[in-house]
Amino acid sequence: xxxxxxxxxxxxxxxxxxxxxxxxxxxxxxxxxxxxxxxxxxxxxxxxxxxxxxxxxxxxxxxxxxxxxxxxxxxxxxxxxxxxxxxxxxxxxxxxxxxxxxxxxxxxxxxxxxxxxxxxxxxxxxxxxxxxxxxxxxxxxxxxxxxxxxxxxxxxxxxxxxxxxxxxxxxxxxxxxxxxxxxxxxxxxxxxxxxxxxxxxxxxxxxxxxxxxxxxxxx
Numbered sequence: 363x364x365x366x367x368x369x370x371x372x373x374x375x376x377x378x379x380x381x382x383x384x385x386x387x388x389x390x391x392x393x394x395x396x397x398x399x400x401x402x403x404x405x406x407x408x409x410x411x412x413x414x415x416x417x418x419x420x421x422x423x424x425x426x427x428x429x430x431x432x433x434x435x436x437x438x439x440x441x442x443x444x445x446x447x448x449x450x451x452x453x454x455x456x457x458x459x460x461x462x463x464x465x466x467x468x469x470x471x472x473x474x475x476x477x478x479x480x481x482x483x484x485x486x487x488x489x490x491x492x493x494x495x496x497x498x499x500x501x502x503x504x505x506x507x508x509x510x511x512x513x514x515x516x517x518x519x520x521x522x523x524x525x526x527x528x529x530x531x532x533x534x535x536x537x538x539x540x541x542x543x544x545x546x547x548x549x550x551x552x553x554x555x556x557x558x559x560x561x562x563x564x565x566x567x568x569x570x571x572x573x574x575x576x577x578x579x580x581x
Contacts, residue, residue: 379437389424395407395417455483457547457550458553465504
């Protein structure tokens with residue numbers, strides 16, 4: 363299965379072929395619809411005019427659940443589309459969270475114990491005995507410098523067979539990650555940070571885009 367969301371995360375529609383049908387669960391030759399992984403939520407997607415109800419990963423494959431009576435068969439040519447505004451917010455928040463996580467890891471060596479990226483905000487949980495908001499000025503200063511520098515975000519495979527992926531910013535970090543990514547740090551944009559205490563000894567950073575409705579035009 364070719365995952366076009368890695369080759370071109372800006373692609374919003376795709377003509378593909380049904381390669382397997384098991385009741386309401388279908389497999390396609392190619393896909394642009396990301397399935398929940400690494401804390402990043404799944405895309406909202408449609409096959410022709412049918413909504414994708416759910417998806418799951420099995421090995422290197424992604425299976426999509428469609429409604430009852432979808433009437434699709436192996437070999438059918440279909441049109442897959444995604445909710446692009448949602449995807450774009452997820453891409454930007456995902457990388458904003460990646461940057462915050464890497465800055466915290468490099469400067470403070472805190473243990474991450476959870477993360478989630480939704481379209482309205484991202485959050486990362488750390489083991490930390492104090493108020494994590496005390497670190498925000500330093501974190502945001504470093505974060506804003508990276509955004510302002512408009513660094514290219516490189517992505518690729520570290521292992522094609524197992525489909526292990528990475529993102530990289532020269533001079534900053536190279537991190538294993540199979541999510542979807544924008545092209546540069548300027549495109550990610552600036553953020554606000556908020557502290558939320560999620561449990562004893564666990565501190566949560568909530569991340570929101572300042573211009574969450576920003577939309578770019580890309581070829």
